[in-house]
Amino acid sequence: MDLSAINPTLLVAALMVASTPIILAAIGEMVVEKAGVLNLGVEGMMIVGAICGFAIAVETGSPFWGFAAAALGGAVLSLLFGVLTQYFLSNQVATGLGLTLFGLGLSALMGQGYVGIRPPEMGKIEVPVLSDLPFFGPVLSNQDAMVYVALLLVMATWVVLRFTRAGLVLRAVGENHDAAHALGYKVVRVRMMAIFFGGACAGLGGAYLSLIRVPQWTEGMTAGAGWIALAIVVFGAWRPFRVLLGAYLFGGVTVLQLNLQAAGANIPVEYLSMSPYLITIAVLVIMSSGKAKAALNAPACLGRQFHASS
Amino acid sequence: MIRLEKRPEPSKLWSWATPPLAVILTMIAGGLMFAALGKDPVAAIRTIFWDPIFGEFAFYYRGQLLVKAGPLILIAIGLSLGFRAGIWNIGAEGQYIIGAICGAAVGLAFYPWESFIVFPLMVIAGAIGGLLWAMIPGLLKVKFNTNEILVSLLLVYVAEFILASMALGALRNPDGSGFPGSRNFRSYPAAFNDEIIAGTGMHWGVAAAFIAVIFAYVLLARHQLGFQIKLAGQAPRAARFGGVNPVRLVLFCLGISGALAGLAGLFEVTGPAGQINIDFNVGYGFTAIIVAFLGRLHPVGILLAGLLLALTYIGGEAAQSALGLPAAAIQAFQGMLLFFLLAVDVLTNFRVRFGAGEAA
Numbered sequence: 001m002d003l004s005a006i007n008p009t010l011l012v013a014a015l016m017v018a019s020t021p022i023i024l025a026a027i028g029e030m031v032v033e034k035a036g037v038l039n040l041g042v043e044g045m046m047i048v049g050a051i052c053g054f055a056i057a058v059e060t061g062s063p064f065w066g067f068a069a070a071a072l073g074g075a076v077l078s079l080l081f082g083v084l085t086q087y088f089l090s091n092q093v094a095t096g097l098g099l100t101l102f103g104l105g106l107s108a109l110m111g112q113g114y115v116g117i118r119p120p121e122m123g124k125i126e127v128p129v130l131s132d133l134p135f136f137g138p139v140l141s142n143q144d145a146m147v148y149v150a151l152l153l154v155m156a157t158w159v160v161l162r163f164t165r166a167g168l169v170l171r172a173v174g175e176n177h178d179a180a181h182a183l184g185y186k187v188v189r190v191r192m193m194a195i196f197f198g199g200a201c202a203g204l205g206g207a208y209l210s211l212i213r214v215p216q217w218t219e220g221m222t223a224g225a226g227w228i229a230l231a232i233v234v235f236g237a238w239r240p241f242r243v244l245l246g247a248y249l250f251g252g253v254t255v256l257q258l259n260l261q262a263a264g265a266n267i268p269v270e271y272l273s274m275s276p277y278l279i280t281i282a283v284l285v286i287m288s289s290g291k292a293k294a295a296l297n298a299p300a301c302l303g304r305q306f307h308a309s310s
Numbered sequence: 311m312i313r314l315e316k317r318p319e320p321s322k323l324w325s326w327a328t329p330p331l332a333v334i335l336t337m338i339a340g341g342l343m344f345a346a347l348g349k350d351p352v353a354a355i356r357t358i359f360w361d362p363i364f365g366e367f368a369f370y371y372r373g374q375l376l377v378k379a380g381p382l383i384l385i386a387i388g389l390s391l392g393f394r395a396g397i398w399n400i401g402a403e404g405q406y407i408i409g410a411i412c413g414a415a416v417g418l419a420f421y422p423w424e425s426f427i428v429f430p431l432m433v434i435a436g437a438i439g440g441l442l443w444a445m446i447p448g449l450l451k452v453k454f455n456t457n458e459i460l461v462s463l464l465l466v467y468v469a470e471f472i473l474a475s476m477a478l479g480a481l482r483n484p485d486g487s488g489f490p491g492s493r494n495f496r497s498y499p500a501a502f503n504d505e506i507i508a509g510t511g512m513h514w515g516v517a518a519a520f521i522a523v524i525f526a527y528v529l530l531a532r533h534q535l536g537f538q539i540k541l542a543g544q545a546p547r548a549a550r551f552g553g554v555n556p557v558r559l560v561l562f563c564l565g566i567s568g569a570l571a572g573l574a575g576l577f578e579v580t581g582p583a584g585q586i587n588i589d590f591n592v593g594y595g596f597t598a599i600i601v602a603f604l605g606r607l608h609p610v611g612i613l614l615a616g617l618l619l620a621l622t623y624i625g626g627e628a629a630q631s632a633l634g635l636p637a638a639a640i641q642a643f644q645g646m647l648l649f650f651l652l653a654v655d656v657l658t659n660f661r662v663r664f665g666a667g668e669a670a
Contacts, residue, residue, distance in 0.1 A: 084649065098649050102642060108638030219638070281465070289455060
């Protein structure tokens with residue numbers, strides 16, 4: 001094994017790319033959960049976003065429209081979940097699972113004509129000044145636009161949740177929907193908007209996989225990224241920057257194991273490939289036990305049904 | 311203005327009527343989907359739901375029905391116990407894979423010993439494999455309060471990599487001239503899960519599924535543990551005061567669902583699939599979730615729902631060859647079924663009132 005073949009700068013630059021889909025999906029899901037809704041359909045929305053984005057990008061030749069379509073696709077699918085759980089008062093766990101199963105089937109159906117095509121490439125953005133710095137230059141600059149969009153989204157989510165009235169209302173709905181309702185806030189409407197936002201983010205994350213990270217369309221290509229995003233939200237204790245950290249950790253493990261595979265490590269490929277999932281489980285365990293007790297941070301009404309009459 | 315009014319108790323009538331209603335709605339929506347794909351919707355629905363049972367080649371398809379329904383029912387029975395208690399094991403696919411690997415490994419270790427004891431040992435190993443794999447989320451849940459939904463699901467991907475590693479490494483057929491995949495159990499009679507009655511598709515896994523249905527029914531209707539499961543799901547607080555041990559309940563529900571999924575995997579690998587290979591698992595563990603809900607988490611309901619979903623599998627295959635319907639269409643169709651079921655479920659718990667009522 002030749003470890004010197006692994007270049008730390010390139011590793012971190014690749015980490016930024018590997019963690020972006022998780023950041024996008026996880027930050028969307030975090031907002032949904034902050035509003036008190038548990039949407040387990042992230043995987044389904046991601047994969048539908050992946051194929052919507054891929055198809056439109058190929059048809060129009062523009063990655064930008066691809067991403068727009070992906071966000072729309074993920075959001076429309078999430079509305080299905082929203083209508084069922086918020087208006088038809090269905091079980092959120094079951095509906096989320098249904099969304100994932102349906103999304104996987106639907107995406108495979110939509111993607112039939114798109115296997116084996118290369119999508120149009122997305123340009124890189126060179127950030128002036130930053131790109132001249134050693135180490136930080138190659139890591140932070142010269143990435144594609146979505147890497148920056150994801151970072152800005154984390155920042156914006158933090159600002160909105162913490163400092164604005166809208167963020168306060170959203171958190172109130174998630175912490176105590178009966179009180180929020182009594183104060184006159186439209187619980188269901190707020191939740192629908194949060195679900196919509198979460199769907200759009202998951203769609204973007206999926207499209208990032210199919211348009212930039214892989215870049216290709218194959219059935220089931222998200223390979224659990226949506227579930228990892230859900231785990232990252234727990235790991236991040238429903239705080240935007242810790243969610244970001246969690247996504248980087250996951251991205252780091254993914255990139256490292258890929259590099260180890262390339263360097264010819266003396267471990268079978270399958271065991272390296274399963275390491276990101278195992279590490280995600282390990283951090284989940286650490287976060288939910290002992291002093292960390294991430295669960296204490298969970299929105300109090302997470303996963304609970306709201307019906308104005310009860 | 312349409313309002314929902316909570317029923318004091320879930321409607322008995324609607325809890326029976328919603329699954330068939332959901333199936334009908336899914337057929338309509340599915341027909342629209344097939345029409346959008348440029349296929350004749352009526353022909354497609356008939357090919358999927360009618361021809362396999364009553365059509366020209368029904369003699370072949372009827373056997374397949376039990377072959378597909380067996381694992382679905384077996385897994386769904388286990389899942390339903392947990393779902394009733396609010397314990398969400400959604401990683402049955404992983405437990406199914408590990409059960410198959412463990413059982414197959416025991417069988418292959420005895421190769422070529424022809425003894426009646428080999429197959430029972432494999433069955434036990436399969437159940438234990440699935441059980442242990444399900445104990446991971448179970449123990450993490452009771453020890454560290456880790457979310458069992460996420461852990462059990464993430465372990466599916468781990469199990470898939472283990473499967474690939476086994477098919478290419480430890481369990482690879484030494485006489486297979488380098489092809490991936492284990493020895494085929496068809497050529498090892500002591501370990502082969504043959505049909506009990508030739509031509510019916512009735513193998514030991516299907517028999518196990520029927521036995522599981524009966525056991526689950528007795529457990530839920532007559533046994534204290536079944537009562538505790540129902541109580542924990544419907545009134546968690548009352549269950550705590552009533553002396554239900556939550557640790558025991560979590561471990562029991564995850565353990566039994568894991569063991570049944572492991573059994574399903576073992577019966578599949580030694581029978582219809584024949585060998586451990588990279589693409590051994592075909593998603594029964596996930597479809598079983600739909601089966602459990604469509605069957606209203608009731609053993610008899612699951613039996614019927616398992617047969618229906620099995621029908622969509624074989625009908626889907628028939629529609630693929632006859633009409634060129636894409637394989638993915640059936641997967642989307644099954645997902646739709648779960649959606650419609652959850653949507654019409656509102657009728658069970660709520661009354662729909664039209665017209666303006668008093669201010670909500």
